[in-house]
Amino acid sequence: MSKINILRTLLWLISGIIVIRLFQFQIIEHESFLQKATYNFLKEYKIHAPRGKIYDRNGILLAYWKPAFRLMAIPKFLKDEDYTTLKKLLGDFTINPDTLKNKGNYVEIKGNLSYEITIKLLEKSPNIKSIVIDSDPVRVYTPYAKYAAHLIGYVSEASKDEIRKFNLDPGDFIGKAGVERSFDLVLRGEDGSRFIALDSRGNVVTTNPRPPIEPIEGEEVFLTIDIKIQALLDSLFENYPRGAAFGMNIKTGEVLVFYSKPYFNPESLNVKWNYYASNKEKPLLNRVLQGLYPPGSTFKLITALIGLYTGVISEYTTFNCTGGFTFGKRRWLCWKAEGHGLLNLTQAIAQSCNSYFNNVGARIGTQKFIETLDHFNLPEKTGIDLIGEYSILIPTSKMMKNKLLLPSSVINWSIGQGEVQVTPAWMALVTGLIAGNGRCTKPIVKKGEKTEYITLNLPLEYFNIVKEGMRLTVESPHGTVGYLYNPSYKIAGKTGTAQNPHGKEHSWFTCFFPYDDPTYVLTVVVENAGHGSEAAAPIAITIARRLLGEKK
Incomplete structure (x- = not known):
C-alpha cells in the first residue's frame, strides 16, 4: 500500500471516530452534559448528628434531641435587600464571622426556627438566592434535668479554641460541662452531608443531586444517679x-x-x-x-x-x-x-x-x-x-x-x-x-x-x-x-x-x-x-x- 493510501485510510478512521463521539455527545449524553452545564456549583454542607440520649439509672429520660428547622445560605449570593427581608422575618441575627472566611460555602443563618417562621421563609425563598431550609437536631432537656444540672452539663456552640483543638467546623455544638463535656465523643455521633446544586446565579436547581450521607446518632448514656x-x-x-x-x-x-x-x-x-454568668449566687459553679x-x-x-x-x-x-x-x-x-x-x-x-x-x-x-x-x-x-x-x-x-x-x-x-x-x-x-x-x-x-x-x-x-x-x-x-x-x-x-x-x-x-x-x-x-x-x-x-x- 502506498503512503498516500495509508494516509487516506488514517484520515477516514479519525473522521469516523470524531463523528461517532459527536453523536454520543450531542444525542446520547445530551441530557447529562446539559445538567452538568446547568449545575455550575455543587455545594456540600454538614448534617449534624443527633446527640445521644441521657437517662438516669432507672431509665428516666433527662436529655434527648428533636428535629428543628434551620435556614442555610451562601453569603456571597445574598444581597442587601435579602438581609433586610430576612431580618424582618427572623429579627436581628448575626452570622458567625469564622464561617464567612469562605463566603462561597453554605452557612447557617439561623437555627431552631419556629413552624410559623419556617412557613414565611418558604414563601419568600424563591426570591432569595441559595437559601435552603433544612432539618437540624437540637438538644432538649427534660424538666427533671435541672435537679442534676451540674452533673449533666450543657452544650453550646464551639469556641475558636475548641474548633482548632477538636477539628470542628464553625457552628458545631459541643459539650461544655458535666457529662455532656466529659462524654462528648460518645454522645456526639458522626455527622453526615447533604448536597445542593446551584446555577451560576445562585438559584437552587435541585436539593438532591447526590444521595446524602446520613448522620449516625450518638450513643445513649445511662447515669448512675437516681x-x-x-x-x-x-x-x-x-x-x-x-x-x-x-x-x-x-x-x-x-x-x-x-x-x-x-x-x-x-x-x-x-x-x-x-x-447565670453574672448572678452573684454563682449558679454555674x-x-x-x-x-x-x-x-x-x-x-x-x-x-x-x-x-x-x-x-x-x-x-x-x-x-x-x-x-x-x-x-x-x-x-x-x-x-x-x-x-x-x-x-x-x-x-x-x-x-x-x-x-x-x-x-x-x-x-x-x-x-x-x-x-x-x-x-x-x-x-x-x-x-x-x-x-x-x-x-x-x-x-x-x-x-x-x-x-x-x-x-x-x-x-x-x-x-x-x-x-x-x-x-x-x-x-x-x-x-x-x-x-x-x-x-x-x-x-x-x-x-x-x-x-x-x-x-x-x-x-x-x-x-x-x-x-x-x-x-x-x-x-x-x-x-x-x-x-x-x-x-x-x-x-x-x-x-x-x-x-x-x-x-x-x-x-x-x-x-x-x-x-x-x-x-x-x-x-x-x-x-x-x-x-x-x-x-x-x-x-x-x-x-x-x-x-x-x-x-x-
Missing part, C-alpha cells in the same frame, strides 16, 4: 439557697447523689447565659467538685487517724474540756462554752469537742502533721470520670511549700480550719476510705465505666475506733445528732461547723451506712446554715434512710 432522689434533695434544700450533696456506693463506685445549688436550667441556659470549703469538724476524722498513727493518742486517751484550749498566748474556744468535761477519743468524735482535737494537734505538732499527711498520700482529687474537678488544699509538704508555718498552725488544722479547703466529693471519698477500712472505689457517674480502688494503708483498729466514734455521733444521746437516731437505720456520721470569714458558718455532715456493712457514703454541705447538726445532718439522714429503704 433523679428522683435528686428531686427529693431539692425539696430538702428548699429553705437553703446554696449547698451541695454527694453520695456513692463505695463498693462499686457508682455515684448516687450529685446535687449542687443554686443550679441552672440546661434547657434555657443559652438564652439566659448572661443572667459546680459546688460538688469545684466548691472549696473549710471542712470544719469533719476533718477531725483525719486528725484522729493522724493521732493514732503517730502514737500521740490511743482510743483511751482522755482530755478534759473546760470550754477552750490555750496554746502560747492564745485561747481557742470550744463550741460548748461550759466545756464537755473528760472525754476519750470516740466520745470526742461523737460530741465534736474542739478542745480535745486541739490537744491532739498540739501533741502531733505542725511538722509531724504535715509529714504524716504526706505518708497517707491522700489524693488531691477523687478521680471521678468528669472533667473539671478542683484539687483540694490540705497541709501536705507540697501544698504548704512557701507558706508561713507556725507552731500554732496545727491547732487550726486539727479542727479543719486554716489552710484546709476541700470539696464535698473529696470528703465523701475520705469517709469511704474510713468506712471501707482503707479501701474505697473511685467514683463514676456513667454506668458500666471501669474504675479502680483508692487505698489508705493503716491498721484496721484505727479505722474501727474512728467508725465507733461516728456511730456514737448518731446513736448516743450525747452525740451531735443523737436527736435524729432511729434504730431501724444504722447510720454513722460526723458533723462539721466551718467558720466562714464572709458570713455565717457552713453546715457539714458526712456519713456512711449501714454501719454493719458499709456500702454507701454521703456528704452534705449547706452554706451559711450554722451548725452541722441543724441543717446538713437532717438532710443527709433523710437521704440515707431513703437509700437504705430501697436496699431493703
Whole structure:
C-alpha cells in the first residue's frame, strides 16, 4: 500500500471516530452534559448528628434531641435587600464571622426556627438566592434535668479554641460541662452531608443531586444517679439557697447523689447565659467538685487517724474540756462554752469537742502533721470520670511549700480550719476510705465505666475506733445528732461547723451506712446554715434512710 493510501485510510478512521463521539455527545449524553452545564456549583454542607440520649439509672429520660428547622445560605449570593427581608422575618441575627472566611460555602443563618417562621421563609425563598431550609437536631432537656444540672452539663456552640483543638467546623455544638463535656465523643455521633446544586446565579436547581450521607446518632448514656432522689434533695434544700450533696456506693463506685445549688436550667441556659454568668449566687459553679470549703469538724476524722498513727493518742486517751484550749498566748474556744468535761477519743468524735482535737494537734505538732499527711498520700482529687474537678488544699509538704508555718498552725488544722479547703466529693471519698477500712472505689457517674480502688494503708483498729466514734455521733444521746437516731437505720456520721470569714458558718455532715456493712457514703454541705447538726445532718439522714429503704 502506498503512503498516500495509508494516509487516506488514517484520515477516514479519525473522521469516523470524531463523528461517532459527536453523536454520543450531542444525542446520547445530551441530557447529562446539559445538567452538568446547568449545575455550575455543587455545594456540600454538614448534617449534624443527633446527640445521644441521657437517662438516669432507672431509665428516666433527662436529655434527648428533636428535629428543628434551620435556614442555610451562601453569603456571597445574598444581597442587601435579602438581609433586610430576612431580618424582618427572623429579627436581628448575626452570622458567625469564622464561617464567612469562605463566603462561597453554605452557612447557617439561623437555627431552631419556629413552624410559623419556617412557613414565611418558604414563601419568600424563591426570591432569595441559595437559601435552603433544612432539618437540624437540637438538644432538649427534660424538666427533671435541672435537679442534676451540674452533673449533666450543657452544650453550646464551639469556641475558636475548641474548633482548632477538636477539628470542628464553625457552628458545631459541643459539650461544655458535666457529662455532656466529659462524654462528648460518645454522645456526639458522626455527622453526615447533604448536597445542593446551584446555577451560576445562585438559584437552587435541585436539593438532591447526590444521595446524602446520613448522620449516625450518638450513643445513649445511662447515669448512675437516681433523679428522683435528686428531686427529693431539692425539696430538702428548699429553705437553703446554696449547698451541695454527694453520695456513692463505695463498693462499686457508682455515684448516687450529685446535687449542687443554686443550679441552672440546661434547657434555657443559652438564652439566659448572661443572667447565670453574672448572678452573684454563682449558679454555674459546680459546688460538688469545684466548691472549696473549710471542712470544719469533719476533718477531725483525719486528725484522729493522724493521732493514732503517730502514737500521740490511743482510743483511751482522755482530755478534759473546760470550754477552750490555750496554746502560747492564745485561747481557742470550744463550741460548748461550759466545756464537755473528760472525754476519750470516740466520745470526742461523737460530741465534736474542739478542745480535745486541739490537744491532739498540739501533741502531733505542725511538722509531724504535715509529714504524716504526706505518708497517707491522700489524693488531691477523687478521680471521678468528669472533667473539671478542683484539687483540694490540705497541709501536705507540697501544698504548704512557701507558706508561713507556725507552731500554732496545727491547732487550726486539727479542727479543719486554716489552710484546709476541700470539696464535698473529696470528703465523701475520705469517709469511704474510713468506712471501707482503707479501701474505697473511685467514683463514676456513667454506668458500666471501669474504675479502680483508692487505698489508705493503716491498721484496721484505727479505722474501727474512728467508725465507733461516728456511730456514737448518731446513736448516743450525747452525740451531735443523737436527736435524729432511729434504730431501724444504722447510720454513722460526723458533723462539721466551718467558720466562714464572709458570713455565717457552713453546715457539714458526712456519713456512711449501714454501719454493719458499709456500702454507701454521703456528704452534705449547706452554706451559711450554722451548725452541722441543724441543717446538713437532717438532710443527709433523710437521704440515707431513703437509700437504705430501697436496699431493703
